[in-house]
Amino acid sequence: MTEPTHTISDRIQQKLDDLTRAERQLALSILENYPASGLGPLTALAQDANVSVPTVARMVQKLGYKGYPDFQSELREELRAKVKNPIAKHDMWAEAAPSEHLLNRFTDAVIDNIRLTLSQINPAEFDAASELVADQSRHLFIIGGRITHTLAEYFYLHMQVIRPNLTHVQSTSNTWPHYLLNAKEGDVFVIFDVRRYENNTLKLAEMAHARGAKIILFTDQWRSPVHHLADISLSCRIVVPSAWDSAATTMLLIETMISSVQNLNWDETKERLETLEVMFDQTKLFRKFT
Template sequence: MGERKPATTIRARIRESSAQLTASERKIANAILADYPFTGLQSIHDLAAKTGVSAPSVTRFVAKIGCGGFQDLQRQLIAELKAGQSSPVDLKYSQTPVGHVEFLSEYVARACAVMQEMVETVPQSQFDVLAELIADPSRNIFLLGGRVTNSIAAFLSIHLRQIRSGIYHMAENPEAWPEHVLSMRKKDVVVLFDFRRYQLTLSQLAHTIAKKRGATIILITDKWISPAARSADHIVALPIDAGTAWDTAAAAMALVEALIVRVSDADWQATQKRIKEWDGVRFSMPGIDQSRINGEGDET
């Protein structure tokens, strides 16, 4: 049960084949990855002209990444686009049912398999870069997610605020975004969460930030890749498919919790000082029973 693996995307296969590509084929690969998957949906002649290579070079490239011709490449890219818009109703028809007798243990096994897949697909070097960016006290960190994933952004922001200053969880209402965007500096970091059934507003926000403010954008998404990737500096593609009607956030939460621990350890003295000062203010708020916090109250 823990060994199930989703089909590999065209993007992943291009990257896996990079060492075997010729100079001309790398031009094609770079063009497709730069505006994925839309460049790959152009005609073969338009793609050849855009990259300055011949149509036969495109054909050889397509074969190297395991496609049975240019039409097969486009068919698979279109399938990825459709998969990225799948709802729980759509996924219900292709799910692998979880046994009802041992439902909890079987589902947990699937979630563990998804988290293990994340370990295998997200490089340690990429995780290190993200942690370093978020831990840098000279950078303000702005966070936002989609309709569902904003709860993950909120979870991360709640913990980061106790570790360091300069953490801003952006309002869900786009009418409030200009205030945040206008305060962003080039050195700041924006962390966006967007999983399938992507939100166009997040893509538009990322484009605006990249164009007008130049802040570093970290996109945490799934293997089908949010359109916000066009404007992102760092893209983390997480597994979310547990074979059920509902995608799992297990990998996303594991990644976020790992970041929280890593960032807090980056300068533990500063983290410890921040938490003590934070609690000092929090516990002085009206309605807080300090005796109960200290374990002195009657718990019965």
């Protein structure tokens, strides 16, 4: 069985403008505790959202389902996909693998991920996130997890050149609470968290949020629990024919944000780059071809 091209969350977000007030109230209630919110009885979902049972029935039909059981069935499939380990993900793809070469299949999957991700990204939210990251009056904390620490390090390396006043925190380290001592209201936490979401990352986000920090989250299509605390969430499609999820779409957003922040601070970034090049020359860190 293949993973769904569009999640229920995608469908809800695409239909929000077409829903009635009660249906929109229900949709937002589902998204608040997604995907677990729709796993119980129809009456329980209606009660939690403070809407009528017919409202639930109408909305799931507007989302393209024959009825609530059909809606729940897909939700359970999403939940199973969300918690798959690498072996299970590999077996799923192997069973459905077509005869074409993996290079083509993998590339097609990445292109689909990029296309679907960009269709869901709100440009105004992306710009707002870039402006928060570029604001040098705010201390910038960058956090990655067991796998996503490589993305966090890449982002941090570039931000080091573009701006001062920042810290790289690894959520898997038992020293990360020390960094929170320096966090204050209005500071910015950029957090990377994808499926098999990490408890340390959620706890760190909760504590940063309690201190009044702004949170920008890079996550997957199912969205990390940190989503409920984030000021801005950037959800990336990650499914490819592999035992591992893809970071290609996330890297695209990271590199785009690096470019955006660089442009917002270009005068200072240029000066810092020139100073850095002088330091490289002095240390003879790189070979020069003349």
